[in-house]
Amino acid sequence: MATALFSLLWVLSTVHAQAAAPAPAFPPGVLATGTMGVTNPPAPTLGTTINQTSVARLLSLNSIEDFCLFAPPVPANISDTETEEVAWCTKARNNARVIPDGAITGVSFLKTAFYVQIMGTGNFTFINIPQGDWGGELDPHGQFGTGNPVGGNVTTNIVDGSDLNVAEWMQYISYDEFCIRACTNANATYSAAFMCWHELDVMGCEFVMPGTYNAPGTFETCDADVAYPPGWYPEGVDAAGSTSFSTFAQYFTGVYTGGDGQETGYTVGDLVTPTAPASIPSSSNCVTTSTISNGIALVSLGITTGSASATATASGTRSSGISAARHNASGGGYAAIALVGIVSGIAAVMALH
Numbered sequence: 001m002a003t004a005l006f007s008l009l010w011v012l013s014t015v016h017a018q019a020a021a022p023a024p025a026f027p028p029g030v031l032a033t034g035t036m037g038v039t040n041p042p043a044p045t046l047g048t049t050i051n052q053t054s055v056a057r058l059l060s061l062n063s064i065e066d067f068c069l070f071a072p073p074v075p076a077n078i079s080d081t082e083t084e085e086v087a088w089c090t091k092a093r094n095n096a097r098v099i100p101d102g103a104i105t106g107v108s109f110l111k112t113a114f115y116v117q118i119m120g121t122g123n124f125t126f127i128n129i130p131q132g133d134w135g136g137e138l139d140p141h142g143q144f145g146t147g148n149p150v151g152g153n154v155t156t157n158i159v160d161g162s163d164l165n166v167a168e169w170m171q172y173i174s175y176d177e178f179c180i181r182a183c184t185n186a187n188a189t190y191s192a193a194f195m196c197w198h199e200l201d202v203m204g205c206e207f208v209m210p211g212t213y214n215a216p217g218t219f220e221t222c223d224a225d226v227a228y229p230p231g232w233y234p235e236g237v238d239a240a241g242s243t244s245f246s247t248f249a250q251y252f253t254g255v256y257t258g259g260d261g262q263e264t265g266y267t268v269g270d271l272v273t274p275t276a277p278a279s280i281p282s283s284s285n286c287v288t289t290s291t292i293s294n295g296i297a298l299v300s301l302g303i304t305t306g307s308a309s310a311t312a313t314a315s316g317t318r319s320s321g322i323s324a325a326r327h328n329a330s331g332g333g334y335a336a337i338a339l340v341g342i343v344s345g346i347a348a349v350m351a352l353h
């Protein structure tokens, strides 16, 4: 009897194990293996209470009308607040702040076999980025190794409908433009880390995340071909059909203080900076919508955003009407970002040599 019961239980548990959907196999380096940042909910959640002073740092990148961005908690340049940015979402979700309707004026949502990429325009003074801020770059590494912002996390459900925490992502944002990519796949040629390469922080959206950068007013969801990883240029194809690449490393010089207190000057990167990525992948199956809106009347809820003081102190500094999220920036406003580049650049140089 005891034996019979045991085998019945054994059969039941076997059946149960078979009924549970097998976890999709993702290549190493795609899914995040660490814990969520301490300010984040345990999992992405729709319909959470609106809190415009939230410090949650969990982005979900699911669709043209359901995505989030990192932006400052209070009005401040991105380069001064990289470790502190908080999540702002198009919907009430993730305990995060809500992006006010009207802030976003255009979005291209691209789904590819290796990543999801969202590019957009707007008036991001609504989310605490001062008018004229050329912006900066955010990623899960940062100078403390815990992300910029610290404890920032990113999920997407574009692969199989379930929320996946990705290990590698990158976001560029200025006062009027953003681009964000979360890497969802890898193969022997392209790791998730290469496809979301985070060491080209002054190169801008169009170089690092090539795509069609539409003028404001376009809202579209498309499939797209896979870009080459940022900074990769195909050189040739060998007899076996495998492609070789040259890679571009952003140039910078700096001084490194060693453990013994001695300062050492160094230079990393390439002297010649390319002006364009290897190619701009084609989009297909585009579906356009007139706009996106959450219909949440933040002001009538007694909620105001931090934009007023941001615009009051606007510097309005622009170079030929081009923001750094969009193009090369060779100075000003990049001190903090350059420092991140130096630290990670040293690591890269050490790893490569």
Ligand SMILES: *[C@@H]1O[C@H](CO)[C@@H](O)[C@H](O)[C@H]1NC(C)=O
Pocket: 032, 033, 034, 035, 036, 037, 140, 141, 145, 146, 147, 151, 152, 153, 154, 165, 166
């Ligand atoms: C959250 O982000 C941290 C810092 O980048 C990372 O180490 C961790 O794996 C992420 N956790 C999840 C569940 O995404």
Ligand SMILES: *[C@@H]1O[C@H](CO)[C@@H](O)[C@H](O)[C@H]1NC(C)=O
Pocket: 051, 052, 053, 054, 055, 056
């Ligand atoms: C909003 O978030 C802040 C920061 O986490 C927290 O101090 C505050 O209690 C939250 N407000 C509500 C109503 O939950």
Ligand SMILES: *[C@@H]1O[C@H](CO)[C@@H](O)[C@H](O)[C@H]1NC(C)=O
Pocket: 077, 132, 133, 134, 135, 315, 317, 332, 333
């Ligand atoms: C913010 O950045 C812009 C350019 O990106 C710069 O002109 C301005 O002085 C910066 N503001 C502060 C407070 O550093």
Ligand SMILES: *[C@@H]1O[C@H](CO)[C@@H](O)[C@H](O)[C@H]1NC(C)=O
Pocket: 113, 187, 188, 189, 190, 226
């Ligand atoms: C990885 O995927 C890319 C893009 O589809 C493809 O060009 C490349 O050949 C693949 N590499 C391998 C080893 O399958």
Ligand SMILES: *[C@@H]1O[C@H](CO)[C@@H](O)[C@H](O)[C@H]1NC(C)=O
Pocket: 123, 125, 126, 307, 308, 311
């Ligand atoms: C952006 O929004 C602010 C209000 O937050 C407004 O004062 C400013 O004129 C807007 N900028 C543009 C270019 O529309």
